[in-house]
Amino acid sequence: MNYTFASATILLLLITDPFGNIPIFANALRPVAPERRARVILREVLIAFGLLLTFMFVGDRFLRLMNLSDLSLQMAGGVVLFLIALRMIFPPPPAEGAVQLGEPLIVPLAIPALAGPSALATVMLLVSQAPERRLEWVAALSVTMLVCAVVLVMAERIQRVLGDRVVMAFERLMGLILVAISVEMMIRGLKVLVKQL
Template identity: 75%
Template sequence: MEYTFASATVLLILITDPIGNIPVFANALKHVAPERRPRVILREILIAFVLLLTFMFVGQRFLELMNLSELSLQIGGGVILFLIALRMVFPPPDAPEPETFGEPLIVPLAIPMIAGPSALATVLLLVSQQPEKRLEWIAALCVTMAVSAVVLVGAERVQRLVGSRVVHALERLMGLVLVSVSIEMMLSGIKVFVQRISQG
């Protein structure tokens, strides 16, 4: 699959899912003073950004170390995205979230809510398939983190403005798009795999 700056940005925004993270962030920060919350959100986004950026630079070496091919990463990443997208479209019944006291640090906000397995696999895939576009992928990641910051810092205002039903509807719409992206990713990987077998 060939990605552009725009398509990579949209994909990363869908995967990091800032709208779907609003309830998780609200629960994790409910014991944090309101005036302190924006700083905590920005700190967690920065931590996630540094981690994802690191994977962009060491991702290829990681694949070589683990003896993994780009094809397996593409198909495996597609499967992960598909499962996550299904949870966005058909969310499981609400379960009580663990209580957090004080300021959360790294877990669970930066990891895995923003820089989760699917996001890490995606940046690895982008760099491994088109390493010559690394600067574009870095720019796409910067835009993604900026969007997450705007959405999460203004989450309370967004919920008051549009209501929780609209937020849930948007998340399902994003999940539907991500289902299509994940299936395309898997089909592309399977197509290449079949071609290699037929040629071999």
């Protein structure tokens, strides 16, 4: 797929899913003092941004080292996106007895909530398809992380204004769009594979 700056930004936003992460962040930050929550969120977003940026610059070398083709990455990315999208549409029941103690660091907020396997695969896919547009992908990732930071810092207000049902409906709508994107990725990958045979 030939991505533009806008489509890459939308794809990254769908994958990082800031609205879907509101309940995860709210639960993980419950033991944190209210005045520290914004700082913790910004720190976790910066950690996720740093990790995704690293994969954007060294991902192609990693692919060469592992002897993986762009096609295999596209197909694997499509499958991972499809599974993530299904979890967005049909979320699993919350784990009972899972209590977050103290201030979260890196896990579970930066990784895997923001910089999960699908986000890492997507940034590598973008760069592998158009390495000469790397600065454009960095800009798309920067915009995505900025939106994530704003949404998550304002999470409590968003939940109060919209309500849990609207946030959940929005997440499921994003999941549906992500299913379509993942299926399109797999179809295009299969077409390339058939031509190669």
